[in-house]
Amino acid sequence: MPREDQGPLLEFKAVNTYYGDLHVLKDVNYTIGRGEIVSLLGGNACGKSTTMKTIMGVVRPTRGSVTFDGQPIEKLATSERVKRGIAPVLEARRLFPRMTVYENLEMGAYTQKRGAQFDEDLERVYSLFPRVKERRNQVSGTLSGGEQQMVAIGRALMARPRLICMDEPSMGLSPLYVEQVFDIIQEINRQGTTIFMVEQNAAMALSIAHRAYVLQTGKVVLSGTAAELRENPAIKEAYLGELQVPAAA
Amino acid sequence: MTAVDVYLQQAINGVSLGAMYALLALGFTLVYGILELINFAHFNVFMVGSFVGLGMLELLGVMPNDPALTGLTLVGVLLLTFAVTMVFSGALGVLIERVALRPLRNIRGPASMITTIGVSYVLFNIVLLGFGADAKNFPSPLPQVQFAIGGAVLRLREILIWVISIGLMGGLTYFVQFTKMGKAMRATAQDPDAARMMGVEVDRVIITAFFLGSALAGAGGLMFGLYYNITSYVIGFQAGLRAFTAAVLGGIGNVPGAMLGGIIIGLVEAFGSYWISAAWADVIIFSILVLVLVFKPAGLLGRIAPNKS
Ligand SMILES: Nc1ncnc2c1ncn2[C@@H]1O[C@H](COP(=O)(O)OP(=O)(O)OP(=O)(O)O)[C@@H](O)[C@H]1O
Ligand SMILES: [Mg+2]
Numbered sequence: 098m099p100r101e102d103q104g105p106l107l108e109f110k111a112v113n114t115y116y117g118d119l120h121v122l123k124d125v126n127y128t129i130g131r132g133e134i135v136s137l138l139g140g141n142a143c144g145k146s147t148t149m150k151t152i153m154g155v156v157r158p159t160r161g162s163v164t165f166d167g168q169p170i171e172k173l174a175t176s177e178r179v180k181r182g183i184a185p186v187l188e189a190r191r192l193f194p195r196m197t198v199y200e201n202l203e204m205g206a207y208t209q210k211r212g213a214q215f216d217e218d219l220e221r222v223y224s225l226f227p228r229v230k231e232r233r234n235q236v237s238g239t240l241s242g243g244e245q246q247m248v249a250i251g252r253a254l255m256a257r258p259r260l261i262c263m264d265e266p267s268m269g270l271s272p273l274y275v276e277q278v279f280d281i282i283q284e285i286n287r288q289g290t291t292i293f294m295v296e297q298n299a300a301m302a303l304s305i306a307h308r309a310y311v312l313q314t315g316k317v318v319l320s321g322t323a324a325e326l327r328e329n330p331a332i333k334e335a336y337l338g339e340l341q342v343p344a345a346a
Numbered sequence: 347m348t349a350v351d352v353y354l355q356q357a358i359n360g361v362s363l364g365a366m367y368a369l370l371a372l373g374f375t376l377v378y379g380i381l382e383l384i385n386f387a388h389f390n391v392f393m394v395g396s397f398v399g400l401g402m403l404e405l406l407g408v409m410p411n412d413p414a415l416t417g418l419t420l421v422g423v424l425l426l427t428f429a430v431t432m433v434f435s436g437a438l439g440v441l442i443e444r445v446a447l448r449p450l451r452n453i454r455g456p457a458s459m460i461t462t463i464g465v466s467y468v469l470f471n472i473v474l475l476g477f478g479a480d481a482k483n484f485p486s487p488l489p490q491v492q493f494a495i496g497g498a499v500l501r502l503r504e505i506l507i508w509v510i511s512i513g514l515m516g517g518l519t520y521f522v523q524f525t526k527m528g529k530a531m532r533a534t535a536q537d538p539d540a541a542r543m544m545g546v547e548v549d550r551v552i553i554t555a556f557f558l559g560s561a562l563a564g565a566g567g568l569m570f571g572l573y574y575n576i577t578s579y580v581i582g583f584q585a586g587l588r589a590f591t592a593a594v595l596g597g598i599g600n601v602p603g604a605m606l607g608g609i610i611i612g613l614v615e616a617f618g619s620y621w622i623s624a625a626w627a628d629v630i631i632f633s634i635l636v637l638v639l640v641f642k643p644a645g646l647l648g649r650i651a652p653n654k655s
Contacts (some may be wrong), residue, residue, distance in 0.1 A: 116348075143614070153543050179545035191540040206532050206635045209544035 104167050104259055106131045106291050107152065112161035114144075114151050120148045122158070123315040127293075129260070134282070134292045136302040136323070138336060139312035145295040146188050148312070149264045152293070153185055154178050165260070169312075184258035187267055188295075190245040194238030198229060198248050201237050206253030214257075222251035225281055243274040250281065254290075261285070263294040267301060279305050284295045300337035302325050351497030356616040358495075362504045362573065364612020365511035365521055369566035370589035371596070371604035372518060373439075373559025379535040380555050386462040388563055389586025390469035395435040395564025396577040397473055397483075401487045402427045410483035410575075414490065423487055428510065428565060435564025438542035439556040448549075466582070473579040481578040507569050514562060515605055535599065543563055554618050588615070588628075591635045597648020606646060649651035 099140040107129040109193035120143045129135050141146050149154045151163065170178055182199040184205070191199050201221060206215055223230035226247040233238060239250055246266060253261050266282065267275040275298065280295040281304050285291050303309060303323045311332065319329065326332050331342040347355070370392050377385045406423055408415065415423055418470050435592040450458045491502040521529040525552075533541040534551045544549050571577045571586065592611040596603025611631055638645065 145617070155539055155543065174547070176545040176547050179543065185543045185544065187540060191537055193536045193540065196532060200529060203529060204541070204544045204546075207530065223576045225397055252544075 102260045105129055106133075106166060107293065108162075108164045109148075109151075110162045110164075112151060112158045112163060114147055114156055116147075116156070119262070121315050122151065124161070125312075125317055127310055127317070129291060129293050132289065132291055133293065133308060134286050135308045136306035136309040137163070137293065137312060137330075138296045138297075138299050138302060138309055138326075139202070143312045145312060145316040146264055149185065149188075149262045149293075149295060151181060152178075152262050154324075173319075176208065181254060182257070182259035183260050184253040184256040186246075186249045186253045186261060186266055187265040189268065190242075192237040192240075192245055192248055195236060197234050198237050199233040200231075201248055201252050202255050205252030207256075207257070209257060215255075218255050218257065222254050225254075225284065226251055243271070246270060246274070246278055246283070247281075250278070251283070254285065254304045257291060257299050260291045260293060263292065265295055265297060267296060267298045275301060299332070303337075312316075347497040352620070354472045354495060354619050356496060357613065358500055358504055360613035360644075361609060362507050362612065364592075364609035364617055365507050366566045366573070366608075367570050367585065367611050368605045368608025369511060369514060369562045371587060371593040371608045372505040372515070372601065373563045374590055374593040375596075375598055375601060375604040376531075376534030376555040376559040378593070380538070380552060380600075381458075383447070383458050384590070385559075386459070386586075387438075387446075387465035387469065388462075388559065389590075390466045390473075390582040391435055391438055391442075391560045392563040392567040392570070392585055393577075393579060393582030394438060394469055394473065395431050395567030396581060397477065397482075397567075397573045398434045398564065399427055399568030399571055400482060400484055400577055403487065408487050408608075409486045410485045411486070412485060415487040424506075428568060431564045431568045432561040434543070435567070436557040436561035439560025439563075440553050442560075443553060443556040447575075448552075459569055463584065464553065467478045470582065471577060479579065481576050482561040483583065484564065484575045484577050486572070486575050488572065502572055507573060510565065510569065511549055514565060518562070519601065521558070523567070531555060535545040586627075588631060591631055595645055596636055599644030600647045603645055603647035608636060 104311070105128045107127070108326060109125050109127040112122050112125045113120065121190060125148070137145055137148060147156065150308050151158055154170070154173060158171055164168050165183060170181070195205070202219060206218065209215060229247050229251050230246060232244060239243065240248065250266070263282070270278060279301055282292060282294070294302060296308065303326055307321050307324045309320065310317050310327050311326070319326070319331070321329070327337070359530065373388045373391070374385065377383055386502035393465070403423070404637060406426065408423060435595060442465050446461050447458055450461060481609070488502045488506065493500045522531060530541065530546045530551050531554065534546060534548055558630050570581060589608065593604045594607070595608030595610060596605070614631055615627045618627050622630065
């Protein structure tokens with residue numbers, strides 16, 4: 098099939114996702130362009146992680162279409178999506194706790210061939226995160242939260258993804274770490290990887306994202322460039338206020 | 347025989363029994379590690395393995411009460427019989443997973459476990475109806491070579507069991523630690539959703555776990571026949587229950603734990619039978635199980651499983 102190098106990298110069209118009777122995503126549309134950092138904002142339980150799971154194929158939408166690189170993927174197995182170039186940084190890291198850091202990185206490269214390319218990718222991860230290299234033989238369950246997040250991002254990079262889906266990369270990290278992680282996300286993006294990122298830390302997210310969507314109880318209620326959203330009074334009040342309390346839905 | 351000789355003899359017997367239990371326990375642990383399912387069909391995969399081994403030996407012209415084989419013939423017959431038995435048993439495990447368990451995969455509750463009990467009885471009855479209720483003499487192709495260690499006796503059949511068990515367990519450990527599929531198995535056991543999102547095809551991991559576990563159980567069943575020179579449709583339940591105990595004792599889901607648990611159960615059985623009586627062996631084994639679980643609920647090498655989200 099011809100590959101469209103022009104259209105968006107990822108697109109949701111009128112996607113509806115359920116857990117049993119619970120209707121979580123309601124006619125959701127997203128368009129993620131090649132090379133962008135797009136942020137998904139929203140309060141608790143509005144369907145942000147469900148969006149990520151729908152992209153990865155861990156849950157399937159009941160209606161609507163998800164296309165990646167111009168082709169429908171909503172019926173594909175998760176492993177096939179990974180092979181096509183989508184990798185996750187999961188909510189709460191979700192490293193394999195009793196495997197070493199190195200083994201976790203190997204798992205990230207599960208769909209890749211071993212050899213020169215693997216070594217190159219490993220070097221890239223190690224140079225982005227010298228700390229990960231130092232800790233490569235440590236069992237990952239014993240790493241600090243910040244170190245785990247670095248491994249989680251490194252693990253995603255090992256898949257040579259074109260799109261990384263990050264679910265709350267700043268969760269549970271100290272402010273210093275948050276800045277580091279966001280710097281590295283920008284760096285990864287500059288090296289050519291598209292990023293779709295769920296964040297509760299709206300100020301940080303909007304500082305590096307090109308565009309953002311705001312989700313509320315499963316519906317996209319607002320979208321635009323990061324600059325527009327930073328100036329939007331509703332966003333200022335709900336997400337950028339001093340307390341940064343997410344909007345009650 | 348001095349007391350030391352007696353202990354040594356029981357240790358030899360116990361480790362031999364334990365090696366068989368360990369092979370069987372590994373199958374429980376591999377499947378439990380990934381699916382959190384106790385596979386009771388495994389009991390009778392062991393039993394079927396013993397009958398497959400019997401059939402294969404007879405096919406090769408090695409009949410019960412025939413004189414022992416020697417040299418290359420012996421090695422060839424054993425290798426071929428083990429290989430065929432393991433492949434057949436492994437395939438049986440895969441078939442059970444595919445036909446009886448996969449359709450129930452996403453159903454919560456005890457449905458899958460109950461199904462494995464059903465499958466276990468189906469295997470039991472097929473062998474009973476097909477081969478009759480009487481115990482079958484098992485060929486003994488091994489020469490009656492034995493070594494005296496002090497007053498204790500080490501027979502060739504024990505050495506065979508040890509060598510093959512160590513080989514198989516070493517092979518499995520290597521597989522799980524170092525191969526790509528082995529790592530995928532560990533990752534899946536630790537976090538199945540995350541493993542899937544790394545690109546792991548979880549169905550293939552599950553099939554591999556069933557194949558390997560069942561192949562090891564088949565090897566155990568064949569060893570049982572070679573060790574006792576007898577087999578019967580009933581051997582699955584007793585050996586299976588002891589091996590299951592071994593898996594829980596070592597920490598179910600934990601590969602080295604299953605090996606350790608198997609050896610301990612074998613030794614307990616041997617020494618318990620000697621000091622008290624064989625009739626009490628199960629009482630002792632299960633009492634130990636209860637005690638371990640009270641004081642160390644996750645088993646000797648196990649961890650309390652974190653809640654999977
Ligand atoms: N596997 C599941 N089964 C049933 N309901 C689920 C499941 N996963 C999530 N839900 C429900 O779907 C809704 C949306 O969940 P989701 O995880 O997408 O929220 P979220 O926006 O990521 O929230 P948070 O900011 O707390 O991470 C919630 O009400 C949640 O309870
Ligand atoms: Mg979430």
